Amino acid sequence: MIRARGLAKRFGAKRVLAPLDLDVAEGDFVVVTGPNGSGKTTLLRVLAGLVAPTGGEFELGVDRSELGLLAHEPLVYRELTALENLELFGRLYRVPERRERIGMLLERYGLWDVRQERAASFSRGMAQRLALCRALLHEPRLLLLDEPFNALDAEGVELLQRELGTLRAERTLVVATHDPERLGPLATGRLALA
């Protein structure tokens, strides 16, 4: 699904991602570890196609409609309600049976009661849960999660840990984290950035 050779990224003179090789097959669960500043976020952004690598090459076996990204920021419109946000992205991702899917996700992640509230009124944890809904809306085959436990509240952490088991079975996951123990024994591969 992902094949990278010598993938590297430099911002001007600063090397952010050292050349690396990567092979991710469908169904894998890859954990990317490394201290802050080691390039985890950059790697995920390169894989998502948001940032062009400055060196090496990589092939992505999925197109944009099958890719989901959970980034550091929730990437939702703060002045729209949770429902409106998911409606918008649901349209853009051409999600079939949009209403049902949105309703199901909001319930699953405990946001159904606040669905008519603006995202600006959410706590950081709730916003991140909304972001997770956005990332899962179109049932992506490949899911990229950037430090997903960071912004979550206790309830969210519990939810996510439960979810990861299900997600792991259904999709290919690449998760960046500086705390790999949280993910338990689920990983099939580990990539340690310097």
Add this chain to the structure above:
Amino acid sequence: MTGLVADSAALARKDLLLELRARETLPAMLLFVVTALVVFHFALPADVSDRAAGGLLWVAILFTALLGLTRAFVAEREQGLLDALVLTPCDRAAIWIGKALAVLAFLVAAEAVALPAYSLFFTDLGAAAIAGVALADLGICAVGTLVAAMAVAGRARELLLPLLFLPLAIPIVVGGVGATVGDDPAQSLAFLALYDAIFAILCFASFEYVVTE
């Protein structure tokens, strides 16, 4: 093709909804354009013709548009949302069309106040002038939105946008003023239509390169 239309509509609707909630940009544009017209009254010497005032209308429109354009990508910039939009499978041009339509809506709303105000303060505007404003709006929003997307990625974005936009807007001003006070408005309107067509195509084709890597 229908995907493009649907996506553009969804994105335009999103921007209109955001403005309806925030109510920041449009009131500012309305107030600005009327204030500018009043300033122009005081800036023009007494014996100056209607034609000079006609020219200044276009200055007012242009700078009001700049006000709207500066705010155009604010949400996307502050919350990193351009990434989220670029990640979706929608055509990048839909992002441009949607945003340009929203800016157009604000500009037209501002003009709905500005043009009557102009008629009140200065002189009446003919049909050709109104047509000129309509055509010019299309060009302003098309080019302005693309240039705003360029500027938003860098530092000093509020300063950069007028610098990038104004040279491109000079032909629009020429066409607009020609339609307002010129002897042959038809020629000016034809020119505006040409400008719109050429730059709309150019923007449509190149927007993707401005927002992706």
Add this chain to the structure above:
Amino acid sequence: MLSCAAAVLVLLGLGLALLWAPEDADQGISQKIFYVHVPVALTAYACFGWAAWKALRLLWTGDERYDLESYTAVHMGTIFGVLTLVTGSIWAKVSWGVWWSWSERQLVLFLILFLFYSAYFMLRYSLDPGPRRQRSSAVYALFGVVLIPISFLAIRLAEGLIHPVVFTREGPQMSNSMFAAFCVCLAGMLALAAALYRVELTGKRIDERIRDLRELLAREPARQPVLTEVRS
């Protein structure tokens, strides 16, 4: 090689223009500025066109090399554009006694282009180096080349409707010898632009290479991250 050719051509051209070509019947000696002003203007157009071509190549192929080439061409075009404005202004002063005339179409066009391409540099300074900057610059360079004919039309429109034409100048009725001198000057200017372009581009590429090497030497090569399988 190219610089020598440029130097020779420019000097030859100027010599021909000043000494050999006959004086223009109407304008006298002041018309001689035409031999510099028009080739410089045409060279500026050529540079902007070259920049747009390289920009198009960048967007088409994604090859980074074209970014510096496009940027250098815009730089050259801007320099020759400023020269056009200066020589045009001098010519206006000599012909009509004013440093600026709105009815002089070339001058007005170059003023607009100067503003436009100055904004190009502001755009580049405002963005960090990378694909985003390269692509935005390329798109802007393409817009520039489209702006040239559109602005020209606009200026003509403006003249007719708003700004009465005060001064006119007949396009030179050129005799053969004048034309020959003009062509040599034009060739000289183009060669000069090409030589300067070559020099600047080489300089920029060397700068880039030095930066890369410096960075390579400064850091230890990082341990290549390796994907390890996890035995469950």
